[in-house]
Amino acid sequence: MSADIVPLPQRSDRPPSLDPMLALTAHGMNSVNAVILDRMQSEIPLIPALAGHLISGGGKRLRPMLTLAGAELVGYNGARHHKLAAAVEFIHTATLLHDDVVDGSELRRGKTAANIVFGNPATILVGDFLFSRAFELMTEDGSLKVLKILSNASAVIAEGEVSQLTAQRQIETSEERYLQIIGSKTAALFAAASRIAAVVAECDERQEQALDDYGRNLGVAFQLVDDAIDYDSDAAAMGKDRGDDFREGKMTLPVILAYARGGEDERAFWRQAVRGDRTSDADLEHAISLIARHDALVDTRERARHFAQRAVDAISIFPDSKARQAMAEAAHFAVARGY
Amino acid sequence: MSADIVPLPQRSDRPPSLDPMLALTAHGMNSVNAVILDRMQSEIPLIPALAGHLISGGGKRLRPMLTLAGAELVGYNGARHHKLAAAVEFIHTATLLHDDVVDGSELRRGKTAANIVFGNPATILVGDFLFSRAFELMTEDGSLKVLKILSNASAVIAEGEVSQLTAQRQIETSEERYLQIIGSKTAALFAAASRIAAVVAECDERQEQALDDYGRNLGVAFQLVDDAIDYDSDAAAMGKDRGDDFREGKMTLPVILAYARGGEDERAFWRQAVRGDRTSDADLEHAISLIARHDALVDTRERARHFAQRAVDAISIFPDSKARQAMAEAAHFAVARGY
Numbered sequence: 001m002s003a004d005i006v007p008l009p010q011r012s013d014r015p016p017s018l019d020p021m022l023a024l025t026a027h028g029m030n031s032v033n034a035v036i037l038d039r040m041q042s043e044i045p046l047i048p049a050l051a052g053h054l055i056s057g058g059g060k061r062l063r064p065m066l067t068l069a070g071a072e073l074v075g076y077n078g079a080r081h082h083k084l085a086a087a088v089e090f091i092h093t094a095t096l097l098h099d100d101v102v103d104g105s106e107l108r109r110g111k112t113a114a115n116i117v118f119g120n121p122a123t124i125l126v127g128d129f130l131f132s133r134a135f136e137l138m139t140e141d142g143s144l145k146v147l148k149i150l151s152n153a154s155a156v157i158a159e160g161e162v163s164q165l166t167a168q169r170q171i172e173t174s175e176e177r178y179l180q181i182i183g184s185k186t187a188a189l190f191a192a193a194s195r196i197a198a199v200v201a202e203c204d205e206r207q208e209q210a211l212d213d214y215g216r217n218l219g220v221a222f223q224l225v226d227d228a229i230d231y232d233s234d235a236a237a238m239g240k241d242r243g244d245d246f247r248e249g250k251m252t253l254p255v256i257l258a259y260a261r262g263g264e265d266e267r268a269f270w271r272q273a274v275r276g277d278r279t280s281d282a283d284l285e286h287a288i289s290l291i292a293r294h295d296a297l298v299d300t301r302e303r304a305r306h307f308a309q310r311a312v313d314a315i316s317i318f319p320d321s322k323a324r325q326a327m328a329e330a331a332h333f334a335v336a337r338g339y
Numbered sequence: 340m341s342a343d344i345v346p347l348p349q350r351s352d353r354p355p356s357l358d359p360m361l362a363l364t365a366h367g368m369n370s371v372n373a374v375i376l377d378r379m380q381s382e383i384p385l386i387p388a389l390a391g392h393l394i395s396g397g398g399k400r401l402r403p404m405l406t407l408a409g410a411e412l413v414g415y416n417g418a419r420h421h422k423l424a425a426a427v428e429f430i431h432t433a434t435l436l437h438d439d440v441v442d443g444s445e446l447r448r449g450k451t452a453a454n455i456v457f458g459n460p461a462t463i464l465v466g467d468f469l470f471s472r473a474f475e476l477m478t479e480d481g482s483l484k485v486l487k488i489l490s491n492a493s494a495v496i497a498e499g500e501v502s503q504l505t506a507q508r509q510i511e512t513s514e515e516r517y518l519q520i521i522g523s524k525t526a527a528l529f530a531a532a533s534r535i536a537a538v539v540a541e542c543d544e545r546q547e548q549a550l551d552d553y554g555r556n557l558g559v560a561f562q563l564v565d566d567a568i569d570y571d572s573d574a575a576a577m578g579k580d581r582g583d584d585f586r587e588g589k590m591t592l593p594v595i596l597a598y599a600r601g602g603e604d605e606r607a608f609w610r611q612a613v614r615g616d617r618t619s620d621a622d623l624e625h626a627i628s629l630i631a632r633h634d635a636l637v638d639t640r641e642r643a644r645h646f647a648q649r650a651v652d653a654i655s656i657f658p659d660s661k662a663r664q665a666m667a668e669a670a671h672f673a674v675a676r677g678y
Contacts, residue, residue, distance in 0.1 A: 044498050044501045102459075124441055128433075128434075132497055135474050135486070147478040151475040154471035154474070155471035158465070162383050162386055162464045163383045
């Protein structure tokens with residue numbers, strides 16, 4: 001228990017926003033974007049074309065932003081983190097490209113997904129290319145500690161994705177298993193992206209760990225809300241098809257809670273749906289109504305709020321600053337998204 | 340021009356063999372295999388199951404063997420190269436897994452391919468896992484020079500694969516373009532695997548480059564013969580379906596030569612075949628007869644022999660030794676394979 005809990009920023013005045021974080025990192029993000037654009041080039045024109053389709057597709061670049069914000073928080077004055085933040089975004093982009101092939105996605109960030117435009121083969125291979133480029137960038141920077149953190153995070157992400165695959169269409173997936181999966185597939189990279197800021201700034205282990213904790217909890221909150229949004233907003237807001245997770249039989253928390261809290265009739269419906277026998281729009285509407293009946297979306301967001309608050313508290317070991325406030329507000333924004 | 344050309348080993352007595360190379364590296368390969376087995380483990384059982392399907396599938400592990408042979412050649416006495424050789428094999432395995440998805444392969448090393456047994460999604464993701472593990476292993480070793488060589492090789496491999504994809508079904512692919520593609524997709528990793536032996540042994544730049552040259556030329560020879568075998572041996576010998584390249588419209592050298600040397604009728608056939616309009620067994624037999632008519636297989640092997648000889652000559656800067664003889668014979672074996 002700490003007396004130094006960071007207060008919620010002006011919650012009554014305006015909803016939490018990502019704007020302070022964007023302002024904090026705007027200058028650095030220009031440098032990161034320059035590295036990204038420069039290093040996605042290749043003599044093979046298909047590579048920048050495909051990579052650019054996703055990279056210029058309007059993602060928030062939240063993960064590199066975490067590296068930059070973390071660097072601000074710890075008062076780092078160098079420029080090494082720009083290359084490393086670009087490496088983080090390349091790892092993330094490679095993961096998204098492979099995910100879209102794995103899931104057969106049709107939309108990503110509101111645009112036709114790369115696998116649909118360019119085909120699965122090129123999408124897989126350009127993912128591999130960006131992944132290799134990420135390690136080239138890290139190697140150029142030369143920190144073995146950063147390389148260790150990000151190569152480990154990459155392996156954990158892949159493990160999380162495989163774990164999610166084996167949990168797919170498994171109605172008995174528990175909340176604990178689900179949290180483990182999103183901890184690997186999403187939160188590991190958020191944690192690593194934050195942590196490396198402390199590494200380049202040569203902070204002590206406690207500060208490194210605090211940034212890791214911030215990123216990890218933020219990542220869990222972020223994924224929980226993503227999974228909630230798949231059942232409560234329209235495709236345009238999210239940039240992906242609403243109901244994707246439903247049709248793919250993904251066991252996300254809204255479903256896990258609705259199934260756990262439902263009666264036998266409802267459970268029978270969920271079993272059919274998760275098996276893939278209920279994929280119509282009417283079935284999706286029914287699923288949404290069951291989720292609402294048991295407050296499963298509200299409670300998914302409540303769980304997210306818990307992790308966001310842990311993220312905020314993790315950075316309370318640093319003195320109050322614009323950076324700390326921006327990072328705290330970003331955590332609250334992660335929870336409020338899509339409302 | 341060098342007076343120190345390595346003579347062909349007892350060519351008249353017996354066909355060139357991989358046995359001296361296998362004997363030279365047998366002890367070290369036990370250590371490499373132990374690292375491979377240890378580091379492909381994961382709490383997610385699907386990962387070792389899928390990785391093991393390919394890894395225990397009887398591959399020759401030629402690439403890690405090159406690292407070990409190179410270490411023998413330069414008299415390295417440490418053990419660092421075992422981990423790095425395992426990393427090389429993980430990169431190669433990740434590439435094969437992704438290739439099989441990209442090509443929709445049905446056989447690999449004489450067994451049902453992983454993508455058929457486990458599905459494309461898991462195959463893609465376990466590839467990503469092994470790729471990450473490779474970088475973890477390199478990071479543990481701690482040589483930034485090795486990391487640079489292998490992260491660059493990985494990016495080049497991906498570029499080569501994309502380049503091959505864009506050349507697919509393009510009848511106008513030239514021999515030069517083809518050599519560029521196999522230089523990237525195959526020879527880059529052969530070169531890197533050899534070169535890192537000189538790095539761990541702290542050799543001078545000239546020796547490093549000689550090992551790089553050996554591996555690169557050997558890799559080109561190896562791929563040329565692989566591409567020849569697809570038109571002249573049965574699936575059992577190769578562990579893959581004969582005619583795979585033909586049905587996928589891959590522009591390999593046998594086809595490039597047969598097309599270049601053919602009359603208008605023959606060219607019309609090749610255009611249809613490469614477009615995908617000639618995929619029957621009879622079409623394959625016709626293709627094989629056209630290739631034979633123009634000595635395109637014989638000459639593909641002749642080209643391979645040229646690169647194998649360059650590989651042999653590249654290591655003539657090292658004093659004669661069992662290692663050098665084994666490596667030279669391995670190069671000749673690469674050309675004689677499948678006869």
